[in-house]
Amino acid sequence: MSEVKSIREAFAEASSFLSQSGCNEPQRSAQLLLEHALGLSGAAYYMALADPFPAAVKEAWEAGVTRRSMGEPVQYIIGEQEFYGRPFEVTPDVLIPRPETELLVEAILRYGAELWPDERPLTAVDIGAGSGAISVTLAAEAPAWRVCAGDISPAALAVAERNALRNGTAVDFRLGDLLEPFAGMETDILVSNPPYIPGEDIAGLQREVRDHEPRTALDGGADGLDPYRRMMEQLALLPALPRLIGFELGFGQAEQVAALLEAAGHWMEIITINDLAGIPRHVLGIAR
Structure with a gap:
């Protein structure tokens, strides 16, 4: 990097460098790295653009760029990603929370309030906790609910626990495979964003995802649907089927996942929700 004179020049140079390096969203990456290096965000960052670039942060800034x-994903470099308006720690042990998952959380909250208008205590279980984005957000947005979350990765659960503490929520985290840690638990709501990428497709993913995000959070087996099938089988571990169930899924998988829910004969209302790009991204089952 050259001897830039202002923060604006540093942004411009880094954006150009990252673009030439083949990075996606080079300007956004440059801004997030700058905000992190400078300890600024929002209006304070924009007001500082004309200021001299501080020499004290040059080394750390260049290392990040x-x-x-x-x-390497910018979220892993700065160690953070915002989700539903809250900050979440992210490490290479967890999948980076995506904006489309906010739509799943929103749907669970909306239909949960609709099914249980008396706001009685409910138990919501999140399978595949990862960073805790879903479970911590549910606990924050619906404090009367008992929220539980499980993951097969101890390292991921450690991140999720720190995020629960950071955001002032109480979540019952459990280590184990899919629904197994919740055997015998009365469950009103079940939600999951499981691995859903077909194994043979992973090699063709963007390098940010393929080379850096945890494969166990990506690989859904030969057709990407293994975790859904296994969860449907493991529902037998629960005393009764949840009245509300919601899954995030990959491109072209909505029909098959909806069919799995329909085959159970419990959720009479099956809803498909598109993401912001118009792709069917979530399937919900509702038993009224």
């Missing part, structure tokens, strides 16, 4: 140019 270099890492990003090699394909």
Whole structure:
């Protein structure tokens, strides 16, 4: 990097460098790295653009830009991603929360309030906790609910626990495979964003995802649907089927996942929700 004179020049140079390096969203990456290095955000960042670039942060700033140019996701470099308006720690042990998952949380909250208008205590279980984005958000937005979450990765659960503490929520985290940690638990709501990428498709993913995000959070087996089938089988571990169930899924999988829910004969209302790009991204089952 050259000897830039202002923060604006640093942004421009980094954006150009990251673009030439083949990074997606080079300007957004440059801004997030700058905000992190400077300890600024929002209006304070924009007001500082004309200020001299501080020499004290040059080394850390250049190291971050270099890492990003090699394909490392900016969220892992700065250690954070916002979800539903809250900050979440992210590490390479967890999938980076995506904006489309906010739509799943929104739907669970909306239909949960509709099914249980008296706001009685409910138990909501999140399968595949990852960073805790879903479970922590549900606990924050619906404090009367008992929220539980499980993951097969101890490292992921450690991140999720820190995020629950950071955001002032109480979540019952459990280590184990899919529904197994919740055997015998009365469950009103079940939600999951499981691995859903077909194994043979992972090699063709963006390098940010393929080379850096945890494969166990991506690989859904030969057709990407293994976790859904296994969860449907493991529903027998619960005393009764939940009245509300919601899954996030991959491109072209909505019909098959909806069919799995329909085959159970419990959820009479099956709803498909599109993401912001118009792709069917979530399937919900509702038993009224």
